[in-house]
Amino acid sequence: MKSVLIQKGTILTASEEYKGDILIRDGKIEKIGLALDDRADTVIDAEGKFIFPGGVDQHTHFNFTFGDSTCVGWESSDAAVVSGTTTVIDFANQKVGWTIKDSVDSYEEEKVKGKACCDYGFHGVVFDPSEALFEEIQRLPEYGIPTIKLFMAYKGHPYHCDDDSVLKALQASVEPGVTIMVHAENAEMIDVLQKQTVAKGITAPIGHAISRPPEVEAEAVQRAAYLAKLAGAPIYIVHVTAKEAMEIIRNEYGKGTGIFGETCTHYLTTTMDRLDQPNFEGAKYVCSPALRTQDHLDALWEAVRKGWLNAVSSDHVGFNWAVHKHAGIDSFINIPNGAPGLENRIPVMWTEGVAKGRITRQKFVELCCTNPARINGLYPQKGTIAIGSDGDLVIFDPDYRGVISNANSLHRVDFTPYEGREQIGRADTVLLRGEIVAEKGKYVGQAGSGTFVPGKPFGLSYELR
Ligand code: URP
Ligand code: ZN
Numbered sequence: 001m002k003s004v005l006i007q008k009g010t011i012l013t014a015s016e017e018y019k020g021d022i023l024i025r026d027g028k029i030e031k032i033g034l035a036l037d038d039r040a041d042t043v044i045d046a047e048g049k050f051i052f053p054g055g056v057d058q059h060t061h062f063n064f065t066f067g068d069s070t071c072v073g074w075e076s077s078d079a080a081v082v083s084g085t086t087t088v089i090d091f092a093n094q095k096v097g098w099t100i101k102d103s104v105d106s107y108e109e110e111k112v113k114g115k116a117c118c119d120y121g122f123h124g125v126v127f128d129p130s131e132a133l134f135e136e137i138q139r140l141p142e143y144g145i146p147t148i149k150l151f152m153a154y155k156g157h158p159y160h161c162d163d164d165s166v167l168k169a170l171q172a173s174v175e176p177g178v179t180i181m182v183h184a185e186n187a188e189m190i191d192v193l194q195k196q197t198v199a200k201g202i203t204a205p206i207g208h209a210i211s212r213p214p215e216v217e218a219e220a221v222q223r224a225a226y227l228a229k230l231a232g233a234p235i236y237i238v239h240v241t242a243k244e245a246m247e248i249i250r251n252e253y254g255k256g257t258g259i260f261g262e263t264c265t266h267y268l269t270t271t272m273d274r275l276d277q278p279n280f281e282g283a284k285y286v287c288s289p290a291l292r293t294q295d296h297l298d299a300l301w302e303a304v305r306k307g308w309l310n311a312v313s314s315d316h317v318g319f320n321w322a323v324h325k326h327a328g329i330d331s332f333i334n335i336p337n338g339a340p341g342l343e344n345r346i347p348v349m350w351t352e353g354v355a356k357g358r359i360t361r362q363k364f365v366e367l368c369c370t371n372p373a374r375i376n377g378l379y380p381q382k383g384t385i386a387i388g389s390d391g392d393l394v395i396f397d398p399d400y401r402g403v404i405s406n407a408n409s410l411h412r413v414d415f416t417p418y419e420g421r422e423q424i425g426r427a428d429t430v431l432l433r434g435e436i437v438a439e440k441g442k443y444v445g446q447a448g449s450g451t452f453v454p455g456k457p458f459g460l461s462y463e464l465r
């Protein structure tokens, strides 16, 4: 039975902060207390450091395909670990004519096993919203897949879903407690605006934001709220970016609708003017929904502070710029959507959130660790520091100072949208189920040691607020 004793750190959870020691035995937290005198195989001195639960990133797209491009996969999951994320919930696409379960199993077998450096779960992504899918929703919790995503956006893409599918999925979700996640943007509005933008001669990356204004997001979020209300089901809005969309979630929730949402690191920290750069640099910032202006960023910080949005994800997509993004050199419409961020979520949220006084340390843990674990039915195994929880811990050095650069990144992408930004604090040591897997920015674990963690249903609850 392997044991690790971490001494003299300051322990952070979503609700507390206190000095203490933590004993992990056989991968689980066995004891928490002051000056524990247990013997252990490994002893770590954490004096002057914070200890928080391993980060849970509930929104990543390894191996994502857009047009003819497929982005980097799980071989890059060491990038999660070094930065302090020990669990990732990845979007696994349904194959047309296949069940979600079989699609996820084959994805795991082909792309994940033997590569995963962190623990993982999956959301099914609906490509085939047939009657068979609505029946399968009843069984998803048995497989440990309690969440599925439907795309209201992307007209003409194989994963676009109409309102009838969203409504039927919501209706089917009520009994088994499956969480329906939606990418809420109005596909028709975007299609019209994209064509009009190109017709005006705007083909550069900024056209992406011009053709996806806040209204396209707000409209779809409002529609999603009505669909959820009609079905009597809770709903989860992924990657909220617009003030108007956030306000709909806040107000509908206030009226009793079970509507919840997350935002992402880049929507809190990066403005849309990044899209308007010469030499196709703006393509690095093409993600959907689009980046917004500073007033939206300010509103999103207020929303995460006040609990109107419940989690911060990376929406990591590792398309490279030199090849993949250049598919859209003649028109922004063809630029693969998405940006890398898995490796940056924890350090950027600490730097921009905690160190700059926008959120408390407890809020940081809630947004980046605890709530994502709750939403995906992994709590309290993941997302907190408690007796019996997995020994997934980040020993964090708040005194570290650095500058983010792609040259020092592990994510196997040829750019980072955070290039040149200051970094305050760093994961000094990261433990996954009691094993040291990262030290001072270096991955020291065993690729393939990540395991599937089945999620439980009914992850959306009023506890999130
Ligand atoms: O631009 C993004 N976010 N691409 C990935 C797919 C999605 O919509 O989440
Ligand atoms: Zn999406």
Ligand code: ZN
Pocket (backbone or CB within 6 Å): 059, 060, 061, 239, 315
């Ligand atoms: Zn996404």
